[in-house]
Amino acid sequence: MSSTADHLPVVVIGAGPVGLAAAAHLIERGVEPLVVEQGDAVGAAVSSWGHVRLFSPWRYDVDAAALRLLEPTGWRSPDPDTLPTGAELVADYLTPLAALPQITERLRLGSKVTGITRDGADKTRSLGRDRQPYRVRIVAGGQVQDVLARAVIDTSGTWDHTNPIGTGGLPALGEKENAGYLTGPLPDVLGRDRARFAGTHTLVVGMGHSAANTLLALVELAETAPGTTITWAIRGGSARRLFGGGSDDELPARGLLGSRLKEATESGRITLIKRASIEQISGEGQRVRVTGSTRDEVLDVTVDQVVNATGFRPDLDIVREVRLDLDSAMECPAGLAELIDPNYHSCGTVPAHGEQLLRHPDAGFYIAGMKSYGRAPTFLLATGYEQVRSIAAALAGDTAAAMAVELNLPATGVCSTDVAADGEETSCCGTNETPQLLTIGAPATTGFATGLAHGRSADSA
Template identity: 75%
Template sequence: MSQPSAPAPVIVVGAGPVGLAAAAHLLERGLEPLVLEQGEHAGAAVSAWGHVRLFSPWRYDVDAAARRLLEPTGWANPDPEALPTGAELVESYLRPLSETSAIRSRLRTGTRVVGITRDGADKTRSLGRERRAYRVRVVHDGAVEDILASAVIDTSGTWGRSNPLGTGGLPALGESAASHALAGPLPDVLGADRADFAGHHTLVVGMGHSAANSLLALVELAESAPQTRITWAIRGGSARRLFGGGTDDELPARGLLGTRLKDATESGLVTLVRWASIEQLLETSDGVRVLGRTRDDALDLTVSTIINATGFRPDLDMTREVRLDLDPALECPRGLAELIDPNLHSCGTVPPHGEALLAHPDAGFYVAGMKSYGRAPTFLLATGYEQVRSVAAALAGDRTAADTVHLDLPTTGVCSTDLVEDDAESACCGVSG
């Protein structure tokens, strides 16, 4: 007599902080997770900005269900008021969590998700759709494989999907050809990448936390490399929003970020170009020529390197065959859009929200973590942890717990990085879910 097959797992895409938290909550609910991570280890995307210090202390960075998995192993809870770097977040939290027996056997690394659909039904087919499992297509070591899932939680984040430099959401003319002069959003200016910036002219484009991190690191670099020049281009007319709440911020590190950036700009250490619209990049023998316009003048400058800190956008290609209800502007779940609109909210003013606002027309599919915010930049880890707690409760049939959501978030300020001491490393919000 044949044995009944085991139920399909809940697939979690991404083994970052929110993905591993999702797995921990699913396990507590008696559900079977399978975590698929594109990188070679848990927290691979976080490691890409490991030199950066978070502005939020450990007490906001560790998920409750994850802590309950870790504590029996003898894991030492970090100082709740200390501010971890990305590397410390991985080494002191994500790696130990991924190595617990409960998670290790349910984690597949080096596995890239390339497509998600209903088993045997494309997006157009409605009859019996809700009864079909999900089919998740992955690539591992060059081989393609399909895995069936009872539900899917996409926590793959937005790291590696930077918005282009050009105006209107399109790449500038020549942007691809000039890629050799484009740094990532969070280069290690004071460490591994120092030679690319010391004594050179760098253009930082963007008005968010990644931009602030790089600008302050460049200012520090200029103290020891006096020929270092820094130009900061923003698309609006004021940097006031990024300067933030100063001493009124409930996260002192976050307030200090804005204060120091404002001081550097007003002192002339950073040249601010307002109303900047970049239209074309031209390769030169020693860098790139940036052409465009401001409100009143033409924009024409030659720099060695451009730090593209224009924010991120979600990768929607893998979900093309899933029925989603996305906000047309932010590309986040439609019900979430008004709560996270960056024109109205900072990360500390986003109301609590859970499964009900993350649900899509295809039941059992959720986007959580940074990717759930679409193009909005104001995500905090604690928000993602509450999202996946609520989703796990809903998948387990506990509607009351799914709908009872709470968030303890610091308010005001710039929602990003820290330079707590004069010799501290650059810091950033920089979490990719």
């Protein structure tokens, strides 16, 4: 892009952990950011699952540039070996970071980005395209404003865009009409939503850490709420991938999560339906009937509610006018696809990567954080921090720093080749926005090592 746009800000979409880390790295390099967050506070998506405990300790959850901004204020990083809840991540890290003058004066809350384009050039126009800044359309308080930007980093995540529970990636018949019977991927079973689940029959659909979190919370609830019944439906023929590597997992909370889920399933406290294909959802008074098929028989179960923990997919509507190079299967940057393919990688085996693999045909536009993984389920928070560090270096003209990427991720203790040996559909054991460990009397644990993912993701069925 022409240097005439250098005075314009870099628009960062989303004020979650990765978005605020992007702002910190840009500020550190003398590049002006403008952070746009649709929620009324930073970390709005994280706050939605604030009751869940990450399975990655604080040492993986604080970005280095953000830490360098915070430390001069007297802020002290929490115990690096402690596992924070989502609420603690927001209260103890994101909120103090956003309150810094360097950040808060560059932050717009309650502002939703609805479209991005090259100024004066739709997607089809090539002549002079690279010389045009980006035009970012923002809606706030009912008012529409266009902001010009030298570059855009989309870290908006995937939390608001869950996969349907129907077969083949399509909604089941009646799924939208009966949405009132469905919950999001991480209901607060032991807290805010207890009354809905206590003494009722719940069907959990999905085979990622979000599903595991909810299942173990329901198991704990059943110990004190008679009549609480749990059914679990997965598309694959084995749950071994989610049961994980146990003591071999370098994130102990993640390993314990799988071990506890395995024990609860084998003991009969959870009824597991394998190779489930959900075709229709029908409301029947206060209950809902879920029908379809398994490999050998008809699937027909009537429950009180369904927890959709099938993962997430990226919202690409706002980038329709941007020239992107996305993988046709995972909807992630094409150069990244081979590195994160859940058929071959878990969250501990994804190589370090940065700006070079995240760039698109429209120079200066990047998708980072969980959204950069498209439908792959392997995303870890530390990965997003390294992504935006590299992107900020590139935007500042430091090519060497942008290309020098490093990432030390904890191994999962299980790999897709092990899973394939059992005849299971291979997929990563990672999570993209929330892994969780349930301890009796303690909050659940989710994983930033986080895995709220997508298509056939950590959280897909």
